[in-house]
Amino acid sequence: MPLTNPRIIVVDARQNLHHIVRAAMELMGRRPRLIETYTGDDAITELKISSPDLLITAHALVGTTNGPMLAIMAKRELAALPVLVIANEDDPELDEDTRSQSPFVYLRRPFAPELFLRELRVALDGPEAGTKETKPEEIISVPNIDEEQIKPIMQRLIRDVGAMAAVLADRNAKVLTYVGAAGYFDRDLLAEALAPGFGSITKLLSIVGDQPRVLKFFDGERAVVFGLALGLHHYLYLVFEGAAPPSALGNVKRYGYAAVNDILKIVGPVAFDPKPTIAAPTPAPAEMPRRRRVTQEMPAIQQPPTPMPAPVRSAPRAPEPERFERPAHSRRHKDKAPENTSTDSVDLSLFDQLDQVDMSQADELLDFEKLSNEGLSASGDAISFDDALLQGIIGDIEE
Numbered sequence: 255m256p257l258t259n260p261r262i263i264v265v266d267a268r269q270n271l272h273h274i275v276r277a278a279m280e281l282m283g284r285r286p287r288l289i290e291t292y293t294g295d296d297a298i299t300e301l302k303i304s305s306p307d308l309l310i311t312a313h314a315l316v317g318t319t320n321g322p323m324l325a326i327m328a329k330r331e332l333a334a335l336p337v338l339v340i341a342n343e344d345d346p347e348l349d350e351d352t353r354s355q356s357p358f359v360y361l362r363r364p365f366a367p368e369l370f371l372r373e374l375r376v377a378l379d380g381p382e383a384g385t386k387e388t389k390p391e392e393i394i395s396v397p398n399i400d401e402e403q404i405k406p407i408m409q410r411l412i413r414d415v416g417a418m419a420a421v422l423a424d425r426n427a428k429v430l431t432y433v434g435a436a437g438y439f440d441r442d443l444l445a446e447a448l449a450p451g452f453g454s455i456t457k458l459l460s461i462v463g464d465q466p467r468v469l470k471f472f473d474g475e476r477a478v479v480f481g482l483a484l485g486l487h488h489y490l491y492l493v494f495e496g497a498a499p500p501s502a503l504g505n506v507k508r509y510g511y512a513a514v515n516d517i518l519k520i521v522g523p524v525a526f527d528p529k530p531t532i533a534a535p536t537p538a539p540a541e542m543p544r545r546r547r548v549t550q551e552m553p554a555i556q557q558p559p560t561p562m563p564a565p566v567r568s569a570p571r572a573p574e575p576e577r578f579e580r581p582a583h584s585r586r587h588k589d590k591a592p593e594n595t596s597t598d599s600v601d602l603s604l605f606d607q608l609d610q611v612d613m614s615q616a617d618e619l620l621d622f623e624k625l626s627n628e629g630l631s632a633s634g635d636a637i638s639f640d641d642a643l644l645q646g647i648i649g650d651i652e653e
Contacts, residue, residue, distance in 0.1 A: 329357045338377060418438070
């Protein structure tokens with residue numbers, strides 16, 4: 255008998271699997287009890303204290319434990335517990351031998367929604383739920399778009415049509431960005447409900463044409479939702495709170511199609527490409543191994559003894575010129591030279607009396623203008639020749 259209220263442990267640090275599992279269970283008509291954890295240790299702890307019916311984990315987890323390792327640890331605790339490991343495009347791939355021998359189901363995104371629903375039925379209802387042979391659908395990657403360039407167009411659109419908010423999502427039900435008051439409703443739930451309808455547009459290309467324009471309309475009591483396709487891989491929906499005005503449908507067709515054309519110019523031709531090619535992520539450059547630095551002791555350098563400098567011989571001193579001795583009468587005005595001129599005989603206590611000197615007349619003594627006037631006013635009496643000779647002003651004159 256199918257489980258109506260299964261207990262499911264969801265392990266994902268990015269919090270993306272929780273919404274996908276909830277939307278898939280609603281499509282199956284089930285009301286699960288989802289237990290959301292973020293690390294492998296928390297999942298093992300929850301596994302021991304509860305009796306879950308299914309464990310769904312992402313490949314990349316916080317810490318040293320990844321999704322496949324957690325699946326093996328969970329199977330050791332409960333061997334009958336079904337485990338699903340969901341990997342993203344940038345996660346490492348498992349080879350076919352490892353996947354066939356692993357005690358868990360390994361799915362790599364992007365995958366067809368029908369494939370995920372089938373694995374959920376098999377895990378919850380048993381192998382007989384998946385005995386019907388179904389043709390696996392081809393997995394198509396979702397091209398990347400620049401959300402920052404699209405947000406101004408979305409902001410202008412909700413202002414023109416009077417909507418409460420606008421949300422941009424892809425056909426895998428991933429919300430990329432939004433504008434307006436999008437916090438008053440469940441953005442992810444609406445994206446998951448609308449994604450299957452917009453994701454199946456590719457099947458209609460042979461009937462409606464290569465570049466269809468799709469408009470979906472949901473009129474409800476609490477809100478009105480309009481959905482606009484942006485090619486084959488993305489879409490945006492507008493939310494009106496309560497009853498929309500009568501002109502809402504016309505405004506959405508008028509301004510919405512104009513906004514779609516502007517967004518398609520940004521996305522480019524890849525918007526209508528049924529099988530877009532996605533460039534593989536560039537791996538990070540491997541870190542170069544550090545070379546060990548080898549040190550070798552070198553012998554000490556012996557400095558040669560410094561030779562003593564040779565004594566410098568002074569050049570022979572030139573003979574001093576003979577001094578001219580003045581006559582005795584020409585030196586009689588000279589005072590006798592002091593015998594001792596050393597500073598040891600100077601009485602240093604004289605400098606202590608400088609503080610007692612009256613410096614008030616220093617400026618007057620050093621007044622150059624006054625000195626020049628006094629020099630001009632001095633008497634011009636000339637001295638005699640003998641006085642000049644006695645005072646040493648003129649030298650001796652030979653007779």
